[in-house]
Every structure is written in C-alpha cells, then in structure tokens.
Amino acid sequence: MAIKNVVVAGGSGALGTPIVNELVKSGFNVTVLSREGSTTTQPAGTTVKHVDYKSVDSLKAAIAGQDAVVSVLGSFAIPEQIPLAQAAFAPGSTIKRFIPSEFGVNTRKTPGSAIGKILGAKTQLVDFLTEEANKNPNFKWTGISNGHFFDWGLSRGLFGLDREKRTAKIYDSGNERFQASNLPFVAKAVSAVLQKADTPDDKTANQYFEIASFTPTQNEVLAAAEELTGGDKWTVNRVSSAEVQKVAEDKLSKGDYSVFVDLLSVWQYADGAGHAPNLADPALGNNILGLGHQDVKESVAAWLKE
The missing domain is CATH 3.90.25.10 (UDP-galactose 4-epimerase, domain 1)
Incomplete structure (x- = not known):
C-alpha cells in the first residue's frame, strides 16, 4: 500500500468506530483525533492525539507525517472540516489523500433543494477540496456517498x-x-479507497463515488x-x-x-x-472498489x- 499512516477525525462515532476498526484490520497505522479534554477510548493498536478542531496549527501538528485523513465528523461539526482540510494541504504536508465526511446522500445532487440548505457546509467543502486539488497536484481527495445508514x-x-x-x-x-448501506460496508469502502490511493491503478483520486449495500x-x-x-x-x-x-x-x-x-x-x-444508483453501473463505487453487494x-x- 502506498498509503500506510491514516488519521481519522471523529473516530468514536457510530460510523467512525467501524471505520477505525476496519482500517486497523486492513493493516493501516491509525491515529484518531480527539477533542481536547475528551476521555473517549480507542481500539488497541491506535494512537490518539488531542486537537483543537478550530486551529489549523493544532491540526497541522497532529497530522504531521501522516499519509491520509479520513473525516467522520458529525453534522454539527461539519464546518470544522475546513481547518482540517487546510492543515492537510498546507505547505510541507505529507497528506496524499483526504476523505471528507460525505457519508450520506450525494450532496453533489442537493444544491438548490431544501435538504441542500442543511447540507450546504458539505457541498462547500467538496468545492473547496476540488479547487485545492486543481492548484496542487500532490493533494487528492475522494468523496463517498452511501445513502441511508x-x-x-x-x-x-x-x-x-x-x-x-x-x-x-x-x-x-x-x-x-x-440508496442504503450498512456501517461495516461503508468502512470497507473507506479502506478500499485508501488501499488503492496513490497506486498505479488508482481510479479514486479526485472522484466522488456512490456506494450502496x-x-x-x-x-x-x-x-x-x-x-x-x-x-x-x-x-x-x-x-x-x-x-x-x-x-x-x-x-x-x-x-x-x-x-x-x-x-x-x-x-x-x-x-x-x-x-x-444503478448497482450494475461500472462507475459505481461498489464496482470500482470491488465491494460487491x-x-x-x-x-x-x-x-x-x-
């Protein structure tokens, strides 16, 4: 695997926990970011670093030397992904892949709708990641939409x-x-993206995928x-x-x-x-990532x- 060291933000939630467990099982070195003062425990084999999600400097220090960032920050913390992304593509950063907290419906389809007003922060982040990836060829991202949990x-x-x-x-x-996915299925998708990322046959760079159990x-x-x-x-x-x-x-x-x-x-x-999504579509994340159904x-x- 070209990517070995992975940071997970929001690793103690309903989806964050299976993602952390799947990454550990897949052989990644996992560091979980936790809010300052949090006493939440993490699985054996992980490293925990306490951060201030509003501070780019705090986040830069926490992700130094890492290869990828997976954000599983909850709905109320979605705006905090911006400082996290800024830290990921800051000069000198070693981050090769950023997976934003897109887990849910495909936000690329929601602008202009009522639900899009609530999901606006997610849409803005992916726009932001796209712009930064265009500026910096070393920085790449992958969005994953899984529908209902x-x-x-x-x-x-x-x-x-x-x-x-x-x-x-x-x-x-x-x-x-x-569109619906079970939590462990989503976790497998995250692991599959990171296993393919930055490899010669990588088809996940700067892509937004839909998956579904x-x-x-x-x-x-x-x-x-x-x-x-x-x-x-x-x-x-x-x-x-x-x-x-x-x-x-x-x-x-x-x-x-x-x-x-x-x-x-x-x-x-x-x-x-x-x-x-059409489960038979070759461009569906399931088929790109080899997830099956x-x-x-x-x-x-x-x-x-x-």
Whole structure:
C-alpha cells in the first residue's frame, strides 16, 4: 500500500468506530483525533492525539507525517472540516489523500433543494477540496456517498418500521428504490479507497463515488420484515411525500433544522425521486472498489433479532 499512516477525525462515532476498526484490520497505522479534554477510548493498536478542531496549527501538528485523513465528523461539526482540510494541504504536508465526511446522500445532487440548505457546509467543502486539488497536484481527495445508514437507521426507527407494534410508515407508493448501506460496508469502502490511493491503478483520486449495500424499495423492506415475522401483514400508514416536504420546508424557513429526517425521507422515498444508483453501473463505487453487494433480507433479519 502506498498509503500506510491514516488519521481519522471523529473516530468514536457510530460510523467512525467501524471505520477505525476496519482500517486497523486492513493493516493501516491509525491515529484518531480527539477533542481536547475528551476521555473517549480507542481500539488497541491506535494512537490518539488531542486537537483543537478550530486551529489549523493544532491540526497541522497532529497530522504531521501522516499519509491520509479520513473525516467522520458529525453534522454539527461539519464546518470544522475546513481547518482540517487546510492543515492537510498546507505547505510541507505529507497528506496524499483526504476523505471528507460525505457519508450520506450525494450532496453533489442537493444544491438548490431544501435538504441542500442543511447540507450546504458539505457541498462547500467538496468545492473547496476540488479547487485545492486543481492548484496542487500532490493533494487528492475522494468523496463517498452511501445513502441511508441502513443497520443503524433500522435500530433507531428511522425507516418507519416498528417491530414491536408491527407497523410501517410508507411514503407514496413505496416502490421508489433508495440508496442504503450498512456501517461495516461503508468502512470497507473507506479502506478500499485508501488501499488503492496513490497506486498505479488508482481510479479514486479526485472522484466522488456512490456506494450502496443495496437499493431496495420501502415495500421490499416491509415484505422482508413481514416474511421474517411469520408472514402476517403489518399495519401500514401511508403518507404523502409532497405534504411532508411542504411542512418541512415551512419549518426550515423559520430556522427549524429538526426537519432534516423528513427532508431526507422525501429525498429518498418520494415516487420519481430517482436518487438510487444503478448497482450494475461500472462507475459505481461498489464496482470500482470491488465491494460487491449485500442482502437486504439478511440485514432486516439481523435487526429483528436485536
């Protein structure tokens, strides 16, 4: 591997933890950045460095001698990626690859939309990385969009399925395919990018990839849950994506950013949304990175057994 030493920012979160574990398992030397004063522990074999995410100098010192930076900073910390990126491409930096915290929907498609207003900081960062990569050929980045966090979302009721009450919330017809990935699958994608980065056959430099464990419909997920719970039909509550979008946009106009989940649901599930990638597309991240796909029914079964 041309890249060996990797820094992870936000390595203790729901996605950060499996990413750190996968990188360690893949043979990378992993350093996890942690906020000053944090007492969060990290897996054996990692190095922890405390930083001030608002200070470029603090970040430059922490990533000195490293080969790559993976940002898994959460939604509220997304603006702090700018100082991190500035440190990564500062004169004298050894960073060869920067993976921003793009994990989620493809933000390159969101400008001009209601959800794009919430995701604006992500869009601005990728624009920033693109500009810097054009100036400095030694600096490269890779964006990874994975859609919904499927396993994590099921466990938190974000897909409208209630396994105790046997109820389901379905948007419109429920037949729109949507992009979804399990957390360990996303972690494998990150590792695969870094294994290919800065090698002769690297196809990941300055690219924005979509990946997906699968692209099911809401009805397919519900059918799997019904089959796995004995075959009885669950109670379905159908909602209009147009109505949900209208209410969410009104709240957002008043500064209420709690509507993100509603806007995200409409973005993914609304009839005709068209945001699910084609799993057979050779340009899909799955196929570029050699990830394959997963079985949505197996993921639903794992959730039902929790």
